[in-house]
Amino acid sequence: AETVWSIDTVGYPPRAAKVATLAIASANPGDLFRVAEYDSQAVVFEGQLKASPAGDALVADFSAVSTPGRYALVAGDALRSPPFAIDSGVYSEAFRLTLQAMKLWRCGCAVSATHAGETFAHEACHLHDAYHVVDGALVRRDGAGGWHDAGDYNKYVVNAGVSVGCLLKAWRDFAPAITAATDTALLDELRWELDWLLKLQNDDGSVAHKVSTRDFGPFILPEEERERRYFSDWGTAATASFVAMTAAASRTFELSDAAYAQRLRNASLKSYAKLLRHPEDRTPDLELFSTGTYQSADRDDRLWAFAEVWETTGEDDDLRRLEEAISRHADGSQRRRRRDTHSEGAFETTFDWGNVANLGLMTYLESSRSGRSPALVERLRTGLRRTADRLVETAAEHPYGRPAGERYGWGCNGVVARQVLLLEAANLVEPRQAYSATGLDAVHHLFGRNLFGRSQVTGLGHHPPRHPHDRRSGADRVASPWPGYLVGGPNRGPTDWRDDQDDFRTNEIAINWNAALVYALAAQLPDTND
Numbered sequence: 001a002e003t004v005w006s007i008d009t010v011g012y013p014p015r016a017a018k019v020a021t022l023a024i025a026s027a028n029p030g031d032l033f034r035v036a037e038y039d040s041q042a043v044v045f046e047g048q049l050k051a052s053p054a055g056d057a058l059v060a061d062f063s064a065v066s067t068p069g070r071y072a073l074v075a076g077d078a079l080r081s082p083p084f085a086i087d088s089g090v091y092s093e094a095f096r097l098t099l100q101a102m103k104l105w106r107c108g109c110a111v112s113a114t115h116a117g118e119t120f121a122h123e124a125c126h127l128h129d130a131y132h133v134v135d136g137a138l139v140r141r142d143g144a145g146g147w148h149d150a151g152d153y154n155k156y157v158v159n160a161g162v163s164v165g166c167l168l169k170a171w172r173d174f175a176p177a178i179t180a181a182t183d184t185a186l187l188d189e190l191r192w193e194l195d196w197l198l199k200l201q202n203d204d205g206s207v208a209h210k211v212s213t214r215d216f217g218p219f220i221l222p223e224e225e226r227e228r229r230y231f232s233d234w235g236t237a238a239t240a241s242f243v244a245m246t247a248a249a250s251r252t253f254e255l256s257d258a259a260y261a262q263r264l265r266n267a268s269l270k271s272y273a274k275l276l277r278h279p280e281d282r283t284p285d286l287e288l289f290s291t292g293t294y295q296s297a298d299r300d301d302r303l304w305a306f307a308e309v310w311e312t313t314g315e316d317d318d319l320r321r322l323e324e325a326i327s328r329h330a331d332g333s334q335r336r337r338r339r340d341t342h343s344e345g346a347f348e349t350t351f352d353w354g355n356v357a358n359l360g361l362m363t364y365l366e367s368s369r370s371g372r373s374p375a376l377v378e379r380l381r382t383g384l385r386r387t388a389d390r391l392v393e394t395a396a397e398h399p400y401g402r403p404a405g406e407r408y409g410w411g412c413n414g415v416v417a418r419q420v421l422l423l424e425a426a427n428l429v430e431p432r433q434a435y436s437a438t439g440l441d442a443v444h445h446l447f448g449r450n451l452f453g454r455s456q457v458t459g460l461g462h463h464p465p466r467h468p469h470d471r472r473s474g475a476d477r478v479a480s481p482w483p484g485y486l487v488g489g490p491n492r493g494p495t496d497w498r499d500d501q502d503d504f505r506t507n508e509i510a511i512n513w514n515a516a517l518v519y520a521l522a523a524q525l526p527d528t529n530d
């Protein structure tokens, strides 16, 4: 029977708050619930169900249970939840799996992994990437490698941007814990994508927007796809995104590989110069294609690029340019705030590939370089704190602890995971226990404390998606879908999600969503200082 409990079925760290949600129709406020050991059924805790803040659900707070083990919640005689764990390393396996999922997205090589007794694999694919149309003639140029974008096999620079941005930030914030969990897997993954990105740079510093077939292909394995794939026209958003990624990555790789870091830095500065010669928002001509567009205004991408370049060079000119962009952006959000309450002093509570300004603002705010405007720094510190406070309040009021509240849209599961970046950034400005707790709420929500009472990540937790919109999962002969992938989630409203392969609007997978989840889970890894 389907459970009516909404609970993180991966589990809870021992000292963290633990709250589950029960549908309103199944019990009454004041009714007793119990926490029982899953196998022995021995009751370890008894509490009372309470009405959620808006009275639209029941919540069970069992934070007091902190002994590691495997448990279930029980209300009345029949309502038993799926099992969940309490353990200090409760997300380590999930972290490893979502990061491995990035690796399984690799294009241009064979990939393989075994999970729960099943093996997921494909042969080397898309070795002929890619073609350019030059004066009506087809010219081949090396564009092999990188990650496929999503459930489709195309490769898009702007979406690589927010994905690489989240992974680089994870390394910046949690390198020791990540290293303890998975050694250098994260850096290896970043490098795989960066090596591909470097191939997208044209001689004049402009960057191609994507490498793609003309149309979305059928559900076949990637090595079976023989359709020609093309470099697209260049655009300023992709170029700015490239500048940001390569500049930030050059700092990341400085210690481990100075020559590679230098290569990234040179590539970044070359495209930066191109960007400055083109102050206009140049959208690429994508006429040839009907595949993903990833097109939005380039202002936010430029801001992020300026931030990463300045943090890399420390040059006064770069700082001036960045601070101008930030001031303009902050004034703009102040104006927008009158209509849209989701921006606070420049930071946006929800962000994705189309608005990456938050990434640049964090880099500026967290910089240890001198020369920044104290007033601007203060303005952003206040804005970030308010933004994070807003997320804390929103999650606390939401029956399923969702820090995005009732904001839905394409890929909003990824948006929820990405909000953990804001909470952690606010923690650096002024630590608040509630920031970490709300980050955990986001994770709990995605692993099952949601309207569906189902994990939103393949291969993890209770009743996870079985039919994601993923060409590999659909085409291979393995019963289960490829593991470790976060699906997009409810789109038009809270109930708009179906575990159906055809429902690409709500049940696709994508690098930007998984990379955000990698960050959110990295934030929960046991601290190596503990």
Ligand code: 9MR
Pocket (backbone or CB within 6 Å): 149, 150, 151, 152, 291, 292, 293, 294, 410, 411, 504, 508, 509, 510
């Ligand atoms: O994540 C993208 C979402 O914000 C857009 O609304 C949507 C429609 O353009 O496209 C999403 O991105 C898809 C991309 O275009 C192609 N690969 C799969 C992506 C995830 O669905």
Ligand code: ZN
Pocket (backbone or CB within 6 Å): 106, 107, 108, 125, 126, 148, 153, 222
């Ligand atoms: Zn491929």
